[in-house]
Amino acid sequence: MELINSKKEYDVIIVGSGAAGGMATKILSDAGLNIALIEAGPYFDPANPDQQTQLKWTWESPRRGSSVTRRFGDFHMSYGDWSVDGEPYSSKDETNFMWWRSRMLGGRTNHWGRIASRLGPKDFKCKDYYDLDENWPITYEDIKPYYDKLDKLIGVFGTKENLPNDPDGFFLPPPKPRLHELYYIKGARKSGINVIPSRLSVLTKRINNERGLCFYCGQCERSCSVYGDFSASSCYVIPSLKGGFVDLYTDSMVREITTDKNGRATGISYVNKKNGKEYKLKSKLVVLGASSCSSARILLNSKSSAHPNGLGNSSGLIGKYLQDTVGTSKSIFVPELMNRKTYNEDGVGGAHVYTPWWLHDKKLDFPVGYHIETSYRNLGMPQFGVGGYIPNDLNKFFGLRVGGYGEQIRKDVKKYWGSTISLESRGGAIPDINNYCEIDNDKKDKYGIPVLKFNYNWADSEFKQAKHAQDTYEEIAYNMNGILIGDKPGKDQNYGISTPGSIIHEVGTTRMGNNPNTSVVNKYERLHDVDNVYVVDAGPFVFKGDKNPTWTIMALAWRTSEHIISEFKKQNI
Amino acid sequence: MERRESLKTILLSTLGFSLSLEGCISPIGEDISKKVWDYKYGRTPYEKSRDEEFLNSVFFSESEKKTIEKIANIIIPPNEFGDIKDAGVVEMIEFIAKDWSTPAHNNYGENVLRKGLKVLDGLCVDRFSKNLVDCSDNEIKSFFDEISYQDDISEDLSEAASFFATYRYMVVTGWFTSEVGMKDLGYKGNIPNVWDGVPDEILKDHNISYDEEWIKKCVDQDKRNETAVWDSEGNLLT
Numbered sequence: 001m002e003l004i005n006s007k008k009e010y011d012v013i014i015v016g017s018g019a020a021g022g023m024a025t026k027i028l029s030d031a032g033l034n035i036a037l038i039e040a041g042p043y044f045d046p047a048n049p050d051q052q053t054q055l056k057w058t059w060e061s062p063r064r065g066s067s068v069t070r071r072f073g074d075f076h077m078s079y080g081d082w083s084v085d086g087e088p089y090s091s092k093d094e095t096n097f098m099w100w101r102s103r104m105l106g107g108r109t110n111h112w113g114r115i116a117s118r119l120g121p122k123d124f125k126c127k128d129y130y131d132l133d134e135n136w137p138i139t140y141e142d143i144k145p146y147y148d149k150l151d152k153l154i155g156v157f158g159t160k161e162n163l164p165n166d167p168d169g170f171f172l173p174p175p176k177p178r179l180h181e182l183y184y185i186k187g188a189r190k191s192g193i194n195v196i197p198s199r200l201s202v203l204t205k206r207i208n209n210e211r212g213l214c215f216y217c218g219q220c221e222r223s224c225s226v227y228g229d230f231s232a233s234s235c236y237v238i239p240s241l242k243g244g245f246v247d248l249y250t251d252s253m254v255r256e257i258t259t260d261k262n263g264r265a266t267g268i269s270y271v272n273k274k275n276g277k278e279y280k281l282k283s284k285l286v287v288l289g290a291s292s293c294s295s296a297r298i299l300l301n302s303k304s305s306a307h308p309n310g311l312g313n314s315s316g317l318i319g320k321y322l323q324d325t326v327g328t329s330k331s332i333f334v335p336e337l338m339n340r341k342t343y344n345e346d347g348v349g350g351a352h353v354y355t356p357w358w359l360h361d362k363k364l365d366f367p368v369g370y371h372i373e374t375s376y377r378n379l380g381m382p383q384f385g386v387g388g389y390i391p392n393d394l395n396k397f398f399g400l401r402v403g404g405y406g407e408q409i410r411k412d413v414k415k416y417w418g419s420t421i422s423l424e425s426r427g428g429a430i431p432d433i434n435n436y437c438e439i440d441n442d443k444k445d446k447y448g449i450p451v452l453k454f455n456y457n458w459a460d461s462e463f464k465q466a467k468h469a470q471d472t473y474e475e476i477a478y479n480m481n482g483i484l485i486g487d488k489p490g491k492d493q494n495y496g497i498s499t500p501g502s503i504i505h506e507v508g509t510t511r512m513g514n515n516p517n518t519s520v521v522n523k524y525e526r527l528h529d530v531d532n533v534y535v536v537d538a539g540p541f542v543f544k545g546d547k548n549p550t551w552t553i554m555a556l557a558w559r560t561s562e563h564i565i566s567e568f569k570k571q572n573i
Numbered sequence: 574m575e576r577r578e579s580l581k582t583i584l585l586s587t588l589g590f591s592l593s594l595e596g597c598i599s600p601i602g603e604d605i606s607k608k609v610w611d612y613k614y615g616r617t618p619y620e621k622s623r624d625e626e627f628l629n630s631v632f633f634s635e636s637e638k639k640t641i642e643k644i645a646n647i648i649i650p651p652n653e654f655g656d657i658k659d660a661g662v663v664e665m666i667e668f669i670a671k672d673w674s675t676p677a678h679n680n681y682g683e684n685v686l687r688k689g690l691k692v693l694d695g696l697c698v699d700r701f702s703k704n705l706v707d708c709s710d711n712e713i714k715s716f717f718d719e720i721s722y723q724d725d726i727s728e729d730l731s732e733a734a735s736f737f738a739t740y741r742y743m744v745v746t747g748w749f750t751s752e753v754g755m756k757d758l759g760y761k762g763n764i765p766n767v768w769d770g771v772p773d774e775i776l777k778d779h780n781i782s783y784d785e786e787w788i789k790k791c792v793d794q795d796k797r798n799e800t801a802v803w804d805s806e807g808n809l810l811t
Contacts, residue, residue, distance in 0.1 A: 042617075053615040055763060057752065059661065060614045062624060062668040064750040069620050079617060152803070159790045160807065170807045173792035176770035182781050197790065204792045205811075206800045213797055215765035341775055342759035347768045381763050386749045389742050390723070403722040405648045405741060406714075413745060414758060 010036045010247075010283040011568065013268050015254050015298065018107025020537035021289030022232025023554045027561035028287075029245040033568065036281050037237065038249045038270060040290075041079050041103030044110065044233050046223035053077060054222040058383050066384035073383055077223040078102040078111040082501070086446030090453045097324075097437075097454030098501035099293055105250065106233025107291070108504070110223040113350050114230060115373075115548040116156040116201040118147050118555075120165030122360075123428075123545035130367040132431055136542045137514045137523040140167065146555035154230045155207045156551075158199035165545070166356045172205045174198065174352065175216070178345045180378045180421050181353045183334055187480030193372075193472070194358045201230040201551075202348045210239070218380060220349025229349065249281075253447050256302040256311075257286050257533060263306025265533045271447040284573050285532045285564065289557065292322070292539040293437050296509035297452050299527075299535075300439045310439075312527035317520050318510055319437045322456060323544065325505040326370065326427035327498035328466040328489070330473040332482040333394055337419040342379055351376040357546055366461040370427030370469055370546045378418040387413040394419070397483055420485065423476065425469035428545040430459050431508055435500075456500040466495035505549050510539035524563040525556060532573055536560050627671040632682055638663050639706045640690050641740075647713055648744040655753035662747035669743070686743075689736030696733055767794050 011033040014021045021037065029035050044051060053075040058065045061074040068074075071081035080103040091097050102108040121140040122129040144167070150156075151170035158171040174197035177185065185195045202214050211234075212226025220229045227234040240246050251273040258266045258280060267282040288295040296319045302311035310318055357369030392412035395402045404412075440453035470488055477484050489496035513519025516528035525540045527533045536557035538549045567573050612624060633641065645657040657663065670682030679685075690705075697705045701712050720726060720734040721741070748754040770791075776782055799811045 049615075051615050051617075055765075056614040057763060058750040058755075059752055060612060062612050062628065062665065063672050064665055064746060066669070066672075068672050069623065074614065148807075151807075155801075157792070168807060170803045171809065172801055173790060173809065175768050176783065176788065176791045179771045179775060179779065179781075182771070182776075182779075182783070185784075186781070197787070205797050208800070216768040217763060217765065336779065341778065342761055343772055343775065344761040344764070344766055345768070345771070346762035346766075379760070379762070381760060382749045382755060382758060384746050384750060385742075387745050390738065391741070391745050401722050401724060403724075403738075405717055405721050406650055409741070409745065410649055410652075410748075410757070413749060417758060 004277060004279045006279065006281050008282070009267075010034050010281065012036075012285045012287055012564070013038060013281055013283040014287045014289060015268065016040075016107060016288070016290035016294070016537065017105050017237050017248075018102070018232050018289065018291065018537075019109050019550050019553045020291075020557045021287070022106065022109070022236035023557035024287050024289055024536050024561050025240050025246060026236040027558055028564060029240045029243050031565045032245060033565070035246045036249060036283065037246055038252050038254055038268065038281075039105055040253045040273070041105065041107075041251065043248075043250050044079070044104040044106055045238055046077070046110065046231060046234055047225045047227070052222075052225050054219050054225050055217060058381055064384045072111070072221070075219070075222050075383075076111055077221060078108065079104040087451070088443060088445065089451050090440050090443060092453055092455040095455050095457060096499055097456045098499055099452070099454065099506070100501070100504045101291070101294070104233075105237055105248075106223075106231045109230065109232040109550065111221050112231075112550060113548070114200040114202055114220050115350065116158075116199050116230075116551045117547040118167045118169060119143075119545055119547050119552050120167055122165045123543060123547065126543040126545070130428075130543075132367070132543060134431070134511075134513060134518065134542055137512055137519075142523075143552070143555050143559065146558045147551065149558065150551065150555055152207070154201055154235060154554075155203045155211075156199055156201045157197070157204045159197045161196050161356075163356055164360055169199075171199070172203065172207070175204055175348055177352045178347055178376065178378065179340075180334070180337060180418070181351065181374060181376075183337065183480050184374050184421060184423075184476070185353060187476045187482070188355060188372075190479035191472070191475045193355055193476065195353050195355050198351050198354045200348060200350050202350070203228050204348070211235070214348055216347055218346030218349050218377060222349075252279075253449065254290065254298055255447070255449050256298060259302070259304050259306060259311065259530075261306070263304065263530060265311070265530060271449070273447070276447075285534070287564070288533070288535045288539075289537045291537050292506045292509045292541075293319075293452055295535050295537055295539050296437055297439070299510065301450055307529065312510075312520055312529045312533060314529050315517055315520060317433075317518070320433050320435075321431045321508040321511050321542075322435045322437055322454070322506060323429040323431055323508045323541070324456070324500050325498075325503040325544075325546070325548075326429050326458070326462045326465055327425055327503045328469050328496040329422055329424040330470065330477075330488070330496070331420050331422040331485040332473065332477040332480065333397065333420050333485050334480055334482040335397075335419070336481060337378075339415055340379065340418045342418075345379045346381075347376065349376075364464075364468065366464040366468065368428035368430065368461075368465065368545065370425040370465060372469070372472070373424045373426060375420075375422040375424075378421070387416075392416065394485075421480070421482070423473050425466070425472075426503065426546055426548070427462070427465045427469070428543065430461060431511075431543050432459060437509060454501070458494075458497055458500065463495055463497060466497040467491075470495050505538075505544070507538035507541035507544050507549050510535045511542050512540040513542070525560040534560055534564065627668055630671060632670040632674075633667055633687070636704075636706060637687070637690055638667065640694065640704070641666055643706055643713070644693070644740055645744045645747070647710060647717065648741050649748045652757065654757040657744070657748070659753045660748045660751035662744055662751070665747045666743050685736070685739055689739055692733050692736050767797075769794050
C-alpha cells in the first residue's frame with residue numbers, strides 16, 4: 001500500500017479525542033507542545049446546528065426517535081454504538097462481549113451520562129481490601145489533586161458526605177430531587193439504604209464565562225449546545241484548536257505505532273477514511289487515548305522485530321484483565337404514582353439521586369460492591385414505544401382486562417405514564433487474566449486493519465453481586481409500596497446480569513504496575529518497554545470498583561500529561 | 574454565556590440551520606423538500622440520505638393508507654387536541670415500513686405491516702363481504718372487541734390479534750409522539766427552564782415532602798449565575 005509521509009515532526013501525537021485524548025490535548029497544548037490529534041470519526045461540536053439533536057421534538061424524526069440508525073434512538077449523540085459499519089469484532093467460543101465505539105470528536109463523552117465519580121481509597125488498594133490480585137501502584141492521595149483540579153475546571157455537582165470510599169470533591173450544588181426520586185429515597189431509607197444527591201458533570205452554577213448553564217432539558221445524552229454539560233469536544237479540543245498548537249486529523253483510523261530499529265516509537269500510520277489512503281506522521285512521543293480496547297488493538301497491531309508480540313507487550317498482558325461494570329436492573333411499578341398531574345420535570349440529563357455502596361463492613365459472599373442508579377425520565381418526552389407494546393399491561397396488577405382500544409387505551413396510557421421506576425446496579429468487576437481482547441488473525445476491518453476478538457465470562461462472585469442487587473430491589477420495591485414488573489430474575493436467568501461490555505465501562509487492558517512482568521505501563525502510564533509511548537485511557541486501570549470510569553480517566557491523563565511536560569523540560573524526550 | 578444569550582443562540586442556531594437546509598434540498602421537488610424541511614434533527618450525511626430516500630419513495634398504496642387511517646382513528650379516536658391526521662400517524666407508519674424493510678428487521682414492512690393489513694382486511698371480507706375501508710366503525714369494532722383483549726382470543730383469531738397489537742403499538746406511539754398527542758398526554762418539557770423542585774401542590778397531593786437537610790445543600794437558583802468559588806476544603810462560598 002502506498003504510504004504518504006509527512007515531513008513535519010510533532011512533539012506529541014495523541015490518538016483519540018475523547019475523555020483521555022481530549023484531556024491530554026488540553027494540558028499538553030496549553031504547555032506549548034506541538035500536537036497532532038488523531039480522531040477516527042468526524043468533527044463534532046454540540047453547538048453546531050447541523051449536528052444538534054438537543055431540544056428537537058420527537059416528531060421532528062420521521063421514525064419518531066426509534067433506534068434504527070442510532071442504538072439509543074435518533075436523538076442520542078453517538079456516531080457508532082456496539083456495532084460500527086465496516087469495523088467488526090468477534091467473540092471467542094460461546095462468550096459474548098459488546099464493544100461500544102463513538103466515532104466522533106469528543107468520543108463517548110458526548111453521550112455519556114455525566115456521572116463523575118471518583119475512585120475511593122479502597123479501590124486503589126484493591127488487593128488489601130478485596131483480596132484481588134494486585135493493588136494499584138498509586139494511591140488515592142496521588143490522584144486526589146487531579147480530581148480536585150478537574151472538579152474546578154470542568155464542574156461537577158454533588159454534596160459533601162464523608163463516605164468511606166466515595167470521596168467528596170469541589171462540588172457545585174445539586175438539583176432538587178424529582179417526585180419519583182422522593183419515593184425512591186423513602187423506600188430505600190426504610191430499607192436502611194443510603195441515598196445521596198448524584199454527582200454529575202453538569203453546570204448547575206457558573207464556573208466560567210465560556211460555558212452556558214444547565215437549562216434543565218434532561219438531554220445530556222444529546223450533548224449540550226451551550227456546553228452546560230462536559231464533553232471532551234466542547235471543553236477540551238475545540239478550545240485547544242484555537243491555541244495554534246494542535247493539528248486535528250479527523251476521519252483518521254490509526255493502524256499502528258511506527259518504531260525505529262531500537263523499538264522506540266517514531267510516530268503512527270493511519271488510514272484516511274475519506275480517500276482510503278495510508279499516511280505516516282512523525283512525533284517524538286505517542287499518547288494513546290483511543291479507549292481501552294482500541295489502544296490495546298493498536299499496540300498489538302504494532303509488531304516489529306524489536307516488539308514481535310506487539311508494542312510494549314513483553315509481559316504478554318496487553319488486552320488482559322479486561323473489565324466492564326457488572327449491571328443488573330429491575331423496573332418497579334408504584335401505584336401511588338399513577339394518574340400524575342403533569343409538569344416539567346425534565347431536570348438534568350440523569351438521576352438527581354443515587355445510592356452509593358453502603359455495606360462496606362458487612363460480610364458478604366462477594367468481595368466488591370455496587371451502587372444503584374435510578375431512572376430519571378419519568379415524565380420525559382415520549383419517544384417511539386411510548387406506553388410499551390401493550391400500553392395497559394399494568395392493568396394485570398388490578399385484575400383489569402389487558403388490551404382493548406379507543407378512549408380506554410388513551411386513558412390507560414395517561415394513567416400509567418410516569419408510574420414506574422427502574423433501578424440499575426453498577427458494580428465492580430473482578431480483574432481476571434482470562435477476560436481479554438486479542439487480535440483476531442482471521443478478520444480485518446474495511447481499512448485492512450486486524451480486528452479484536454474478545455473472551456469474557458463473569459465470575460461466580462459477580463453473579464452473587466447481581467443476586468444481591470435483585471434482592472435489594474425487591475426490598476426497596478416493597479418499601480415504596482411498589483410491585484416488581486415481571487419476575488425477579490433467578491439463577492436460571494443469571495440474576496439478570498448484563499452482557500459484558502453492555503455497560504460501556506471497559507477498563508484494564510494495559511494495566512498499570514511497578515513490575516514489568518505483571519503490568520504493561522508504569523505509574524505514569526508509560527509503557528514499561530518503550531520510553532516514549534503512553535496510554536491515558538482506561539486501559540491502565542488495575543480495578544475500578546463500582547465507579548464510572550470517566551473522571552478517573554481524566555484525572556490520570558492530566559497527571560500523565562504533567563509528567564510528559566516535565567520529561568520534555570528535562571529533555572528526556 | 575448568560576441564560577438570555579443561550580436562548581438567543583439556540584433560536585439563531587435553529588434558524589440558521591433551516592436556511593442552509595433549504596438551499597441544499599431544492600432539487601428534490603417541492604413536496605419532498607417540504608417534508609425534509611419538517612425533519613431537521615441533526616443527521617449525519619449517511620442518515621440524511623437514508624431519510625431522504627425513504628421520504629422520496631412510496632410503500633403503501635392509497636387504499637392501504639386509507640385502511641391504516643381508518644384503523645388508527647378507531648384505536649385512538651379524535652378528541653379536542655386533534656386526530657390521527659394531525660398526528661401524522663399514517664406518515665410515520667409509511668416511513669417505518671421502509672425504514673424497517675431490512676433483513677435485520679425481517680422485512681417488517683412487508684411481513685408485518687402489509688401482511689397485517691391483509692389479515693385484517695380478510696376478516697372483514699369473511700364477515701361483511703367487503704374490505705375494511707368500506708366497513709362501518711361499528712362493524713370494525715365488533716371484531717376489534719374479539720382480538721384486542723389478551724385474555725379472550727380464540728385460536729383462529731390469534732394471528733389477527735397479533736397484527737392488531739402491532740398496529741395498536743404503532744398508532745399509540747404515533748399519537749403520543751406527535752405535537753397534538755404530547756399536548757393530550759400533558760408533556761410539559763423540552764424547553765429551557767430552571768428546575769427548582771416538585772411543585773408544592775404536587776408534594777401535598779402525594780403527602781411527601783423534601784427533607785430540610787437535603788434541600789439546604791441544593792442549588793439556590795437565584796445564585797446560579799454567580800461564579801463558583803470554594804475554600805480549600807471544598808466548601809462552596811458563592
